[in-house]
Amino acid sequence: MRILRSAGHRQMPWKNGKGVTTEIAVFPEGAPVDGFDWRISMAKVPESGPFSAFPGVDRVLAVLDGEMVLTVDGQLPETLGPSSRAIAFPGDIPTHAVVLHAVTDLNVMVRRGKFSARVKRCDDPIVAGKGSHTFLVLRSAAKLATGEKLGANDVLHLTNAETVTFADVPSGAWLVEIDGLSA
Template sequence: MTTMPPVPPALDRPQRYDLADLREEPWRNNRGITRTVAAGIVGAPLWPVVEGEPDWRVSIADIHEDGPFSVFEGMDRESVLVMGHGLHLSAPGTSLRFNKPGDTGAYPGEMPIDGRLGSGPARLFNVITRRDVTKARVQILRDHAFASVPGSTWVVHAIDGHWQGDDALHAPLTVGCGLVIPAQAERVLLVPTAPGAVLVTVRIDAA
């Protein structure tokens, strides 16, 4: 049986993030801005942040103009619209429409995707995984409680509303905030505090 590598106690706890504090980076094709939320290698601790090409990455991208997406050979991608008024992704034989926040779409990383905005800029929450090495399950929770499962790595991001957790969270998650939950962490519970709350959850495991 494979055992998880030991990690210092401080690194087996959920880490909170705020979109406003994440470092901006140019897209691989220099046509947009992205911010890395978390990235990792299967079987390795989440921190310190890996160098080189990770097996998985979660990021948030701002799109201000129409144009092609970056290509990632051997990777699978899934995107969630978290802000904006529409986005259309297309490639030969593929059409993905994001009409409202919380809409999702999955596509191969090597697919030549072209993006067309609706009425204004858009923001995407992106998950990318190395095919046959790692896998991710993306879900959208609307007015529904979330509970992580220890043994898997999780990333959660608030699209709308407030999400109250246990003492480890210290303060509710609000729009643009989230948690990175390492596989070694104990269960994390988040509960919406009012109707209309929307949360993106990502569960990451070895393939």
């Protein structure tokens, strides 16, 4: 298990230049915004506008704070907030957000045909690594059963079959599982 402390997350501009994202993890490590196989980030979305296009990339998005109406080309608009499920969509089709209340989102992107991703809320004190890479994004302070303290926006990275136990169920945590696809 690795702990990715929030202070170590990398800040970088959005691809479209209209905001800043906080990169949590990327593969290969250090890959540029147009050269990753998978990437996990959080972004503050203060105003409405189009999403950056990512050709050949699939996205999964969860709203951590705030509320927005997401319109993915060819689909009905969907209102998303902290209690909504994560939504998956292709990163290379027109997508637009109408921000109702300033949003912080969790954005997972994977190279289509090479990786898949699942994102869901985590409300269990025991988390097992099930994907090739399992990440637990914490939204509040938490304590492991071992006594180790974690802060808001810290992230746990588990490999397959690793397990972590919390003293209490982490509040507002999100589980991200990334798997490689067979050729």
